[in-house]
Every structure is written in structure tokens, then in C-alpha cells.
Amino acid sequence: MIIAEQKGIEELIGILEGHKDILVVGCRSCVAICLAGGEKEVGVLSEALRLHSDMRSKGWNISEVTLERACEKEWAYELDQLVEGKDCVISLACGVGAQVIQELFPDVRVVPGLNTSNMGAPEEQGVYNEKCGGCGDCVLHLTGGICPIARCAKSLLNGPCGGSQEGKCEIDPEVPCAWDQIYHSLEKLGRLELMDVPIPPKDWGPSRSGGPRKMVRSEAILTDEQNRMKGGKR
Amino acid sequence: MRSGSNLEKVLEDGRFAVTAEIGPPRSADPEPIRKHARDMKGSADAFNLTDNQTAIVRLSSIASGVVCLQEGIEPVIQMTCRDRNRIAMQSDVLGASALGIRNVLCISGDHQVFGNQKEAKNVYDVDPVQQLMMFRKMRDEAQVWGGDKLEEAPKLFLGAAANPFADPFEYRVRRLSKKINAGADFVQTQAIYDMDRFERWMAQARELGLHEKAHIIAGVMPLRSHKAAMYMKNKVSGMIVPDAVVDRLRTAADPKAEGVKLCVEQIEHLMSIEGVHGVHIMAVAWEEIVPRIVRDAGLLPRPSVREAIVHPYHS
Numbered sequence: 212m213i214i215a216e217q218k219g220i221e222e223l224i225g226i227l228e229g230h231k232d233i234l235v236v237g238c239r240s241c242v243a244i245c246l247a248g249g250e251k252e253v254g255v256l257s258e259a260l261r262l263h264s265d266m267r268s269k270g271w272n273i274s275e276v277t278l279e280r281a282c283e284k285e286w287a288y289e290l291d292q293l294v295e296g297k298d299c300v301i302s303l304a305c306g307v308g309a310q311v312i313q314e315l316f317p318d319v320r321v322v323p324g325l326n327t328s329n330m331g332a333p334e335e336q337g338v339y340n341e342k343c344g345g346c347g348d349c350v351l352h353l354t355g356g357i358c359p360i361a362r363c364a365k366s367l368l369n370g371p372c373g374g375s376q377e378g379k380c381e382i383d384p385e386v387p388c389a390w391d392q393i394y395h396s397l398e399k400l401g402r403l404e405l406m407d408v409p410i411p412p413k414d415w416g417p418s419r420s421g422g423p424r425k426m427v428r429s430e431a432i433l434t435d436e437q438n439r440m441k442g443g444k445r
Numbered sequence: 446m447r448s449g450s451n452l453e454k455v456l457e458d459g460r461f462a463v464t465a466e467i468g469p470p471r472s473a474d475p476e477p478i479r480k481h482a483r484d485m486k487g488s489a490d491a492f493n494l495t496d497n498q499t500a501i502v503r504l505s506s507i508a509s510g511v512v513c514l515q516e517g518i519e520p521v522i523q524m525t526c527r528d529r530n531r532i533a534m535q536s537d538v539l540g541a542s543a544l545g546i547r548n549v550l551c552i553s554g555d556h557q558v559f560g561n562q563k564e565a566k567n568v569y570d571v572d573p574v575q576q577l578m579m580f581r582k583m584r585d586e587a588q589v590w591g592g593d594k595l596e597e598a599p600k601l602f603l604g605a606a607a608n609p610f611a612d613p614f615e616y617r618v619r620r621l622s623k624k625i626n627a628g629a630d631f632v633q634t635q636a637i638y639d640m641d642r643f644e645r646w647m648a649q650a651r652e653l654g655l656h657e658k659a660h661i662i663a664g665v666m667p668l669r670s671h672k673a674a675m676y677m678k679n680k681v682s683g684m685i686v687p688d689a690v691v692d693r694l695r696t697a698a699d700p701k702a703e704g705v706k707l708c709v710e711q712i713e714h715l716m717s718i719e720g721v722h723g724v725h726i727m728a729v730a731w732e733e734i735v736p737r738i739v740r741d742a743g744l745l746p747r748p749s750v751r752e753a754i755v756h757p758y759h760s
């Protein structure tokens with residue numbers, strides 16, 4: 212899932228300068244799970260903004276809504292009526308959702324209410340760890356199911372650097388060394404010999420380095436006929 | 446000869462090598478490097494120029510290496526994977542070779558959180574194993590990574606770093622093996638204070654025959670006070686400094702003299718270990734002590750296996 216956290220209220224208030232009719236939009240997917248942009252957070256932020264508006268006579272009209280999944284046009288279109296007459300949307304969806312909303316409603320300014328951070332997983336309630344760097348060419352089968360790209364501070368591919376001590380990464384005694392974890396995972400799997408296999412320089416072409424990525428699954432693309440059958444929804 | 450460097454000749458001759466470290470200044474003024482070069486000339490076979498060590502911006506290692514050549518001493522330039530992608534690395538190694546630099550130490554580099562550019566984006570396009578693969582291909586096959594031909598191959602003596610004090614301990618030697626298979630001709634280790642652990646590490650290296658595949662140069666770092674020892678112990682990543690070392694410096698009447706004595710004892714011990722082909726002295730911010738340590742360790746004069754250095758800068 213996508214891990215994100217809310218921007219500070221001060222920063223958000225600065226961004227809203229000059230706006231009046233504001234719609235706060237959340238998302239029930241990833242950002243709800245990481246407690247950044249679900250229905251509850253939308254309510255709390257909206258209330259805080261109303262309070263600020265009253266105290267500082269900003270005259271803001273704040274309304275709120277939470278989408279099922281902001282990154283899918285089908286769901287994001289539900290804003291169709293709600294953005295009517297608004298001059299700003301605060302997106303509490305991730306950076307993806309924010310862009311989808313802006314694309315669908317090009318006349319309203321969409322501002323980010325979240326800082327979108329990474330692809331990760333909840334460790335426990337309130338704790339989220341980055342897991343995948345989206346490199347486009349997965350090597351988890353070689354690394355005991357632990358990602359060296361996202362989990363190693365240097366994205367090393369051939370074992371731990373000289374800063375790995377007692378299972379910790381050199382950058383911070385709180386951060387586990389990914390390569391120490393990989394070693395012990397491979398040990399448990401009985402595949403330690405993989406630690407000796409040299410991995411040549413990686414092709415970063417399928418990663419962000421190759422430019423923005425577009426994936427086309429031709430068999431899934433609907434024909435005109437199918438689109439017509441599907442009806443109204445765009 | 447792969448590169449014809451002085452260091453390569455000393456090692457290939459089977460002589461016990463001495464290398465020493467020079468930290469480039471945080472300055473555009475090359476004078477500090479010239480001074481270190483003059484102070485240390487003749488007391489080591491080659492001199493490492495660190496590459497923005499601990500991620501602090503300093504005069505570049507290649508430029509510092511050229512200053513060393515001008516002063517008539519041989520450089521080992523360090524090159525981190527932190528700051529360059531494969532394009533810059535290969536380009537820089539061609540440039541270094543063109544300028545007369547032969548020895549290149551391939552390292553991952555301290556993470557930028559340690560330095561004065563904490564907000565930097567790091568690179569890590571390749572890791573040190575891959576860096577060695579690339580440079581060996583350039584040297585031995587006259588090809589850049591991907592196969593395009595080089596009209597003139599760089600002349601390189603390739604080095605790798607090894608840290609016997611990092612974890613998992615039982616993997617460290619196998620990691621070194623990976624680096625040697627990838628192209629490392631010589632290896633410089635992290636500073637050694639825990640001799641027991643180093644001996645166990647060397648035993649594993651000999652078991653894999655690594656001491657015959659590459660020249661292992663053992664690192665030492667003279668300490669001028671117990672405070673310096675405490676700093677190394679607590680603040681520098683990947684170091685082990687036993688309490689006995691700290692105590693010895695704390696209780697010494699003359700800590701500096703004790704530091705020199707300790708370092709000389711360490712070198713003598715290291716010389717007795719099978720497979721150790723040299724010693725690398727990292728006298729951080731204490732470079733002027735190197736000649737005395739080398740002398741006291743009985744390692745002078747340095748062998749003059751190299752013909753007079755002839756290069757465009759020699760005045």
C-alpha cells in the first residue's frame with residue numbers, strides 16, 4: 212500500500228491563502244489504513260480548518276467527502292457535483308489520487324494535503340515500513356524476500372556494506388540493516404549460497420530512471436463496443 | 446603488470462607494502478596536500494586520497510591525486526558509489542588514468558547522513574562489486590560497460606575495501622571473495638584494533654585462498670589520546686575498539702607516544718600474519734606521524750622498485 216502522512220496544518224493554511232470554497236477529499240484505501248486521509252482524518256482536518264477560519268475571519272466554506280478509491284477515475288468522478296462552485300480541493304488522497312482528481316477537474320485547483328512517502332506495509336498500528344522501491348525488475352527471489360532497493364540505505368545488491376553492525380544500519384541504530392536481514396532470511400531458507408552470486412550492474416531502465424512509466428496491458432483494453440456496453444461511467 | 450603502479454610493483458615483488466592516507470582539505474587550496482606529501486614522501490609506497498569522506502565536501506580525490514603526482518608521490522584515489530552514476534564513474538576513471546593515476550579504490554562510501562550535505566540525493570547506481578566489474582572490463586577488455594569499445598584502455602590497479610569488524614561476521618570474507626572475483630587486485634581493510642577478530646577473519650580468507658588471489662593490506666589507525674579512541678569506538682560506523690586500547694591510552698603518561706607504540710606493535714603483529722601483504726596507515730588529522738611509525742616498525746627505507754616518476758606534472 213501507499214504510505215503517506217498529513218502536511219502540517221500551518222503549511223496547509225499557507226497553501227490555502229486566497230481560496231474560499233474548499234472541498235476536502237479523502238480516500239478509503241491505503242491512506243485510510245495508514246491513518247492519513249480516511250474519513251476520520253478528513254473530518255478532523257475539515258473541523259480544524261473551520262475553526263481556523265472562524266478565529267481568523269477567513270470566510271472559508273469547507274465541505275468534505277471521502278472517496279472509495281481516489282486513484283480510479285470511476286470513483287473519482289463521484290466528485291462531479293461536489294466540486295461545482297469550489298475554488299480549491301484539498302486532497303487527502305495520495306499523490307496519485309490528487310493528480311487523478313486534478314486531471315478530471317482541470318478548472319479547480321487541487322492542493323496536496325498529504326506528503327506521500329512510499330510503498331510499504333503497517334508493522335503494527337501506527338508504524339509503517341517502506342517495502343518496495345518500484346524498481347520494475349524484482350529481485351526478491353534472490354534476496355530472501357527482503358528488498359535491497361528499498362530497505363538498504365544504499366540500495367546495494369551484493370551484500371552488506373562495512374557499516375552493518377549487530378544487525379543495524381550505519382545510518383541509525385534504530386534502522387535494521389537490510390542485508391543482515393537478507394542474510395538471515397536466506398539462512399533460514401537454506402539458500403545462503405545466493406549470497407555468493409554476483410549481481411551485475413542493474414538495469415534501472417524499468418525504474419523511475421527510465422522516465423515516467425506507462426504499462427499497457429493490451430488484452431485488457433476495452434473495445435469501443437465494450438465501452439458502449441459499459442455505459443455512462445467514464 | 447596491470448597498471449605499472451608503484452604499489453602494484455611492490456606487491457607483485459612480494460615486498461611488504463605500506464600505504465598511508467591523506468585527507469583532502471575542505472578548501473580550494475592544494476597546499477595542505479602538498480605539505481602532507483612532502484612530510485610523508487618516502488615513507489609509503491602509495492597514498493590514499495579519500496573521496497569526500499564521511500560525506501563532507503572536500504577537494505576532490507582525483508584532483509588531490511594529481512597534486513600528489515606533482516609532488517612525486519603515488520596516489521590511490523578512492524571512489525565512492527554514493528556520488529557518481531556509472532557514466533560519471535567510467536568517465537572519471539578514464540580521466541584519472543589520463544592524468545597518470547593508476548590505483549583506484551572502489552568503495553560504497555559513508556551515507557550522506559554523516560556529512561554536511563544531509564539533504565543530498567545519493568546515487569548508488571552501482572555498488573562496489575559492480576564498480577569493480579565495470580573497471581576491470583574497461584582495463585582488461587578495453588570496453589565500457591555495455592560493450593562499446595575504448596580506443597585506449599585505462600591503466601588501473603583496482604582496490605576494494607573490507608571490514609572484518611562489520612556483520613554478519615561469518616559473511617564478511619565471502620563478501621570480500623565477491624569483490625576479488627569481480628576484479629579487486631588489492632584490498633585495504635578497516636582499521637584494526639581487535640586483533641583476535643582480525644586473525645579469525647584472515648584464517649577464513651586463507652581458507653578460501655583469497656590471500657593468493659589479491660593483496661590484502663591491513664588497516665591501522667594511530668590514536669593520539671583515549672578521547673580519540675572513544676570517538677572511534679562510539680562515533681565511527683563499522684569499528685571495534687576494545688576497552689583495553691582505550692584504557693592503555695587513558696593511563697599512559699604520554700598518550701601520543703603510547704599511541705605510536707601501540708600502532709607499531711600492531712604493525713609488527715600484522716606482519717607476522719600469513720597472507721597480510723602490507724599495512725595501510727590512516728593517521729586521520731595526524732598525518733605527520735606516519736614517517737615515525739613506519740620507521741619504528743622497521744619498514745624503512747621503502748623499496749625503490751619504480752623507475753623515476755615521469756609524468757607531465759613533475760617539476
Ligand code: SF4
Binds near residue numbers: 342343351
Ligand atoms: S526488488 Fe524492485 S520490485 Fe522487488 S520489492 Fe524491491 S524495488 Fe520492489
Ligand code: SF4
Binds near residue numbers: 362370372373375
Ligand atoms: S548497513 Fe546494511 S542497510 Fe545500511 S547501507 Fe549498509 S548494507 Fe545497506
